[in-house]
Amino acid sequence: MEAEQAASTSSSSAPTGDKKKPVTIITIGMAGAGKSTFVQRLNSYLHSLEPSSPPYILNLDPAVTYVPYEPNIDIRDTVNYQEVMKQYNLGPNGGILTALNLFTTKFDQVLNLVEQRAESVDYVILDTPGQIEIFTWSASGAIITDAIASSLPTVVAYIIDTPRTTAPATFMSNMLYACSILYKTKLPFILVFNKTDVQPHDFAVEWMNDFEEFQAALASHSGSTDAEGEPTYMNSLMNSMSLVLDEFYKNLKAGAGFKEFIEAVEASREEYQNEYLPELERAKAQREKTLQEAKQDSMNRFMKDLAIDREKNPGSALEDRWDPEEEEEYDDGDDLDIIDRCELDVSSNVDFVLRNYLASLAEETGPGQYIDVTRARRHDAENINWPRPG
Numbered sequence: 001m002e003a004e005q006a007a008s009t010s011s012s013s014a015p016t017g018d019k020k021k022p023v024t025i026i027t028i029g030m031a032g033a034g035k036s037t038f039v040q041r042l043n044s045y046l047h048s049l050e051p052s053s054p055p056y057i058l059n060l061d062p063a064v065t066y067v068p069y070e071p072n073i074d075i076r077d078t079v080n081y082q083e084v085m086k087q088y089n090l091g092p093n094g095g096i097l098t099a100l101n102l103f104t105t106k107f108d109q110v111l112n113l114v115e116q117r118a119e120s121v122d123y124v125i126l127d128t129p130g131q132i133e134i135f136t137w138s139a140s141g142a143i144i145t146d147a148i149a150s151s152l153p154t155v156v157a158y159i160i161d162t163p164r165t166t167a168p169a170t171f172m173s174n175m176l177y178a179c180s181i182l183y184k185t186k187l188p189f190i191l192v193f194n195k196t197d198v199q200p201h202d203f204a205v206e207w208m209n210d211f212e213e214f215q216a217a218l219a220s221h222s223g224s225t226d227a228e229g230e231p232t233y234m235n236s237l238m239n240s241m242s243l244v245l246d247e248f249y250k251n252l253k254a255g256a257g258f259k260e261f262i263e264a265v266e267a268s269r270e271e272y273q274n275e276y277l278p279e280l281e282r283a284k285a286q287r288e289k290t291l292q293e294a295k296q297d298s299m300n301r302f303m304k305d306l307a308i309d310r311e312k313n314p315g316s317a318l319e320d321r322w323d324p325e326e327e328e329e330y331d332d333g334d335d336l337d338i339i340d341r342c343e344l345d346v347s348s349n350v351d352f353v354l355r356n357y358l359a360s361l362a363e364e365t366g367p368g369q370y371i372d373v374t375r376a377r378r379h380d381a382e383n384i385n386w387p388r389p390g
């Protein structure tokens with residue numbers, strides 16, 4: 001990744017907000033696009049700043065064998081996706097999806113850990129599973145995105161494998177996918193053209209800026225005309241699609257390198273506050289109103305039924321009283337399963353006793369809990385019995 005080209009839907013670069021919260025960057029991209037490498041480079045860029053600004057990183061890919069950075073929270077510490085595959089008789093994609101679903105059931109705990117770090121970090125980075133649809137089109141992906149985005153300013157970084165998008169049809173498909181994620185999440189969006197050391201991204205910028213250039217590329221590409229020299233169905237379809245995408249491109253601003261990427265992320269903070277948050281609050285208020293109305297409606301019906309019942313059975317109505325003394329105290333248990341290992345400086349002089357203590361703590365807490373960083377032993381419990389989802 002010699003150079004990163006970032007294009008974002010943001011329009012301003014001034015960060016706002018009374019209390020500055022970290023921005024969450026959700027990296028999404030096709031398999032092999034370079035998400036993990038991007039996260040690693042971004043991580044080292046943020047470390048190299050003066051003053052340094054180490055991000056808080058979450059790896060959400062249960063199937064990855066190696067990540068080139070040290071995540072603070074790693075799904076692999078919690079769910080062994082191969083064990084999940086075995087237990088549920090699933091193939092690799094089903095295993096990854098189910099592992100992500102299991103992880104999502106406890107995402108409130110993860111969010112808790114992230115929020116605890118909100119004061120001390122500037123950026124939270126999510127690395128998502130290799131198969132893009134596992135995150136973008138699954139309920140878990142939507143739950144994780146909504147949970148993060150309703151708590152912190154959030155931006156999507158859509159990683160594009162530049163050398164693999166030079167064909168007009170592939171470029172169009174990739175852009176349509178990006179567009180669909182933008183409309184699904186409604187979050188500020190940054191396109192990151194990756195691997196520009198192998199293939200400069202100028203062609204893409206040209207196509208995005210000039211719709212006629214894209215159509216010319218399309219026309220010159222083999223397979224765009226049939227035996228009689230007429231444009232093929234695919235070609236006409238792509239021509240129309242490129243008009244649709246024109247609107248999407250209009251809001252993009254270009255930049256190059258990590259410095260400008262971070263500027264685009266900071267600009268997205270304002271976009272999040274001005275556009276996403278009010279929309280989120282409006283939707284929340286609407287949901288609460290609907291819920292309230294539904295509750296009121298069922299309460300009215302219940303009271304009506306009760307009145308009829310009491311009219312018919314005056315004797316039992318006398319016994320039908322609520323005695324607060326009889327009420328038992330309900331204790332829903334202590335949700336104290338989480339260890340935030342980041343609070344300990346594990347990179348320095350953690351002595352032997354403390355390490356042992358941490359290891360035994362990890363054993364005691366067992367699967368289904370979230371262990372922040374990194375010294376936790378991976379897959380301690382290979383014979384986990386996961387609950388059936390749903």
Ligand SMILES: Nc1nc2c(ncn2[C@@H]2O[C@H](COP(=O)(O)OP(=O)(O)OP(=O)(O)O)[C@@H](O)[C@H]2O)c(=O)[nH]1
Binds near residue numbers: 001032037195196198
């Ligand atoms: N030349 C070049 N190669 C890159 C760049 N970024 C990533 N790669 C290579 O692309 C391949 C995939 O990179 P990853 O970072 O694993 O991609 P990913 O999207 O996380 O992959 P999955 O999560 O497994 O789908 C690796 O071989 C990387 O070395 C880049 O900027 N330039």
